[in-house]
Amino acid sequence: MSRPILEVQGLTMRFGGLTAVSSVSFAAGAGEITALIGPNGAGKTTLFNCVTGFYRPSEGIIRLHKPGVPPTELQRLAGHRIARAGVARTFQNIRLFPGMTALENLLIAQHNTLMASTGWGIGAVLGLSGYAKAERQAVELAKRWLTATDLMDRADDPAGALPYGQQRRLEIARAMCTEPALLCLDEPAAGLNPRESDELARLLLDIRAEGTSILLIEHDMGVVMRISDRVVVLDHGVLIADGRPAEVRGDAKVIAAYLGEDEEEVTA
Amino acid sequence: MRLQLALKDALIGAVVAALLFIPLVALRTDVGSTGALTLRYRWTDAAILIGLVFLGRLALVLWTGRTGLRPSTSAGPWTLRLQRLGKLAAPAFLAFALVLPAIPGIDRYWLDLGILVLTYVMLGWGLNIVVGLAGLLDLGYVAFYAVGAYSYALLAQYFGLSFWVCLPLAGILAAFWGVLLGFPVLRLRGDYLAIVTLAFGEIIRVVLLNWVSLTGGPNGISGIPRPSFFGLPFSMSGGEGTFAGFFGLEPSSVHRVIFLYYLILALALLTNWVTIRLRRQPLGRAWEALREDEIACRALGINVTITKLTAFALGAMFGGFAGAFFATRQAFISPESFTFIESAIILAIVVLGGLGSQIGVAVAALVLIGGTEIFRDLQEWRMLVFGGAMVVIMVLRPRGLVGTRTPSIALGKRRAIDGKLVGEGHG
Structure with missing residues (x-):
């Protein structure tokens, strides 16, 4: 693996007496697609929520190595600062702003850059600051991602009125508009038909080619095996495998975890 | 078949109406000359109302073939027409508001009514930022109105500051209280937020009522200075240094009313302009995004706390401006003007107008405030008409x-x- 973009060390997350993730350590390589897989309830989404700042981990370190800046320890940042540090995410159950147009959704993603150009919000109201220029640039970036996700003709439609597959793509476009170093996707292929899954895989490869690293939770093994550079497998909150897709596919522990074979059944 | 259905439905409607109207309308207690309560029967009135309900339901079902009205959130035929006119409607409203004092036959009564309506338009637009755009249900908006009014009254009384100095101060103080309220309630959502803001509104009123040494308590503050026309007072003497004397006009008490009218119009338009501008900018979009999905906002790096606070502060600031205007217009304020019913009316204006819609809020304020005033002749039936209209709109x-x-x-x-x-x- 090349230089890492994300380093997770000894990450533990407890909810009361339940340990959802238990001292997991792995690294996601810069410019790579890292897939996080595991059976239902393995702790994937919990780990994901720790990385993206929705949970504060009980123990452990999550370090983001964004090129050109000193490493950031994500577990210390407030929720809204994670995105500013360079981590963007999508949600398992799509969370767009349904009453706002696709274009508006993408502009909200650029809130922080745009806000900086408004002069504390007052300058732009009075028409003093260079806000118009900043907004033009923001619209250009939004158009670029609308084109990349093939949504250009739906730009002025409310996000809530788009079909499911397009909503998934719009959510990815919105995350990309924050210009992240690491894009975290929570089951992006869920509910997509095979053709849409193929398009998604191509989109993710394009995003990788542009230099954004991807961390991905996915159940669609076809997609995972095809596009991942590295696969991390969790089961019952514990890391059981970490390697190239081909290596992981043949791993006995992984097969056992997916077939639901555990010690009790073996000894029983 | 349809007749049968209609008759059955109308009969049920009439029974419900009878249950309501017999105790409410037919039986009435009056205080007799000796002070004793006497019961008066008004069977005809009740019968007319029940008959109206019966015929109304009958006509509705016969005409539409349905027992219910179909609610609609999308643009109906008349809204589409209105939207086509919309580009003209807003300027037309504005032009009408601008020339109103010059229209012949508009006397002091109509100007006072205009001032009242515009005050509520401004309050509606101010609350629209908090409730309509940011989606934070605020039931205590009148608190900021009170803070603004008392800020001006007290600053004028104790420090002799003029209206034009106090106006921004009243706005700033109200915004400050908005932030102060905002901090503890930011964690709360929905019903809980509503209850805490409601309580906050009451706390402000109760403090004003009981802090007698500062606010005069229930006696209120009287003799609040009237506004001057950029330093020229409105005076009936018509001397050199007064408005009438300076412009060589016949001194008239209407001058001040016209000036107050344009002042509140300008303040309301300022509120509208700022809101419209902000809506097209990151801050306004972030408010709307917050209303749509707070968690997604956080994932996109929007500071939810700051964004909510700005909405609270800005809405409160415009409430404070309106309050200072109210104080200078009335020249007398007391805690009685800032009861919960005021908050409820302002919220009703925003909700009836349509959350987030500027023109809708203005029309709702006109209908709600102007309407209750115009239907004053209906006396005791006024509130029935008012309530009925509200139910119909919401259905x-x-x-x-x-x-x-x-x-x-x-x-x-x-x-x-x-x-x-x-x-x-x-x-």
Whole structure:
């Protein structure tokens, strides 16, 4: 693996007496697609929520190595600062702003850059600051991602009125508009038909080619095996495998975890 | 078949109406000359009302073939027409408001009514920022109105500051209280937020009522200075240094009313202008995004706390401006003017107008405030008409008069977004 973009060390997350993730350590390589897989309830989404700042981990370190800046320890940042540090995410159950147009959704993603150009919000109201220029640039970036996700003709439609597959793509476009170093996707292929899954895989490869690293939770093994550079497998909150897709596919522990074979059944 | 259905439905309606109207209308207690209560029967009135309900339901079912009215959040035929006129409607309203004092036959009564309506338009627009755009249900908006009014009254009374110095101060102080309230309640959502803001409104009123040494308690503050026309007072003496004397006019008490009218018009338009500008900018979009989905906002790096606070502070600031205006117009304020019913009326204006819609809020304020004033002749029936109209609007258009949302930016043509898709906010 090349230089890492994300380093997770000894990450533990407890909810009361339940340990959802238990001292997991792995690294996601810069410019790579890292897939996080595991059976239902393995702790994937919990780990994901720790990385993206929705949970504060009980123990452990999550370090983001964004090129050109000193490493950031994500577990210390407030929720809204994670995105500013360079981590963007999508949600398992799509969370767009349904009453706002696709274009508006993408502009909200650029809130922080745009806000900086408004002069504390007052300058732009009075028409003093260079806000118009900043907004033009923001619209250009939004158009670029609308084109990349093939949504250009739906730009002025409310996000809530788009079909499911397009909503998934719009959510990815919105995350990309924050210009992240690491894009975290929570089951992006869920509910997509095979053709849409193929398009998604191509989109993710394009995003990788542009230099954004991807961390991905996915159940669609076809997609995972095809596009991942590295696969991390969790089961019952514990890391059981970490390697190239081909290596992981043949791993006995992984097969056992997916077939639901555990010690009790073996000894029983 | 349809007749049978209609008769059955109308009969049920009439029974419900009878249950309501017999105790409420037919039986009436009056205080007799000796001070004793006497019971008066008004069977005819009740019978007319029950008959109206029966015939109304009958006509409705016979005409539409349905027992219920169909609610709609999307643009109905008349809203579409209104939207086509919309480009003209707003300037037309504005032009009418601007020339109103010059129209012959408009006397002091109509100007006072205009001032009252515009005050509520401004309050509606101010609350629209908090409830309509940011989706934070605020039931204590009148608190900021009170803070603004008392700020001006007290600053004028104790420090002799003029209205024009106090106006921004009143806004700033109200905004400050908005932030102060905002901090503890930011964690709360929905019903909980509503209850705490309601309590806050009451706390402000109770403090004003009981802090007698500062605010005069229930006696209020009287003799609040009237505004001057950039230093020229409105005086009946018509001397050199007065408004009438300076412009060589016949001194008249209407001058001040006209000036107050234009002052509140300007303040309301300022509120509207700032809101419209902000809606097209990151801050306004972040408010609307917050109303749609707070968690997604956080994932996109929006500071939810700051964004909510700005909405609270800005809404409070415009409430404070309106309060200072109220104080200078009345020249007397007391805690009685800032009861919960005021908050409820302002919220009703925003909800009836359509959350987030500027023109809708203005029309709702006109209908609600102007309407109750015009129907004063109906006396005791006024509130019945008022309540009935409100029920009809909410049944037919649950998202308010303008239930659609206009996008803040578009590559092509801006198309209104159906209210069904737009979030209402969860606090």
